[in-house]
Amino acid sequence: MDDRERALQVHAVLAEIYPDTRSPLWFENGFQLLTAVILSAQTTDAQVNRIAPRLFAAYPDAETLAAADLLDLERILRPVGFFRSKARNIRATAAALLERFGGEVPRGIEDLTTLPGVGRKTANVVVSQLFGVPGIAVDTHVMRVTQRLGLTESKDPVAIEHEMRALIPDDQLSGFSMRINFHGRNCCTARRPACDDCPVRRFCPYPENTHDR
Ligand code: SF4
Numbered sequence: 001m002d003d004r005e006r007a008l009q010v011h012a013v014l015a016e017i018y019p020d021t022r023s024p025l026w027f028e029n030g031f032q033l034l035t036a037v038i039l040s041a042q043t044t045d046a047q048v049n050r051i052a053p054r055l056f057a058a059y060p061d062a063e064t065l066a067a068a069d070l071l072d073l074e075r076i077l078r079p080v081g082f083f084r085s086k087a088r089n090i091r092a093t094a095a096a097l098l099e100r101f102g103g104e105v106p107r108g109i110e111d112l113t114t115l116p117g118v119g120r121k122t123a124n125v126v127v128s129q130l131f132g133v134p135g136i137a138v139d140t141h142v143m144r145v146t147q148r149l150g151l152t153e154s155k156d157p158v159a160i161e162h163e164m165r166a167l168i169p170d171d172q173l174s175g176f177s178m179r180i181n182f183h184g185r186n187c188c189t190a191r192r193p194a195c196d197d198c199p200v201r202r203f204c205p206y207p208e209n210t211h212d213r
Helices: 004-016 032-040 045-058 062-066 069-082 083-101 120-130 140-148 157-167 171-187
Strands: none
Touching: 004 157, 004 171, 032 045, 032 062, 032 120, 045 069, 062 069, 062 083, 069 083, 069 140, 120 171, 140 157, 140 171, 157 171
């Protein structure tokens, strides 16, 4: 079985387990999703979801967030960690959205990555979740799981993104991205992958389970 076939088999199994590939982040529109994804760096989605209602009640759109008082914003963001830099980032992003995109989230990865605090990972989440554009967000989970599955040898997220784009058909890419992420959080964890209980173990060459196959 070649890598492409293996990747598709893995995806098929994970699709049964994770039929819903909507982001666990709470959002009702593009501005909220973009802001929430920026805030989710180095913290959990649950933590961002806890402050989201208060944040978006105070700042419902790019215009209000761009005009936010930094100290007020920091007070709301304090629980998510790195709150000072995140406050500056999301306010600057809102200002750039307003200035260059009429307050709307742009549809293209290249446009999105011109915004402050927005890298390819964030841009891929946003385009796939908001616009149905094929995207793969190579975060720590996706990087680890694709490496263990032997689908990449790279340690560079951008290189892995391009490798997965070459391997996975467009219409499956966003689903693959979310499901590999969920699998990494729930089963193929960083410290202790649960290989004995892993639903895709038969497709995985990870050394830990080669001895008894
Ligand atoms: S078999 Fe182990 S290493 Fe491979 S995907 Fe499953 S949990 Fe991860």
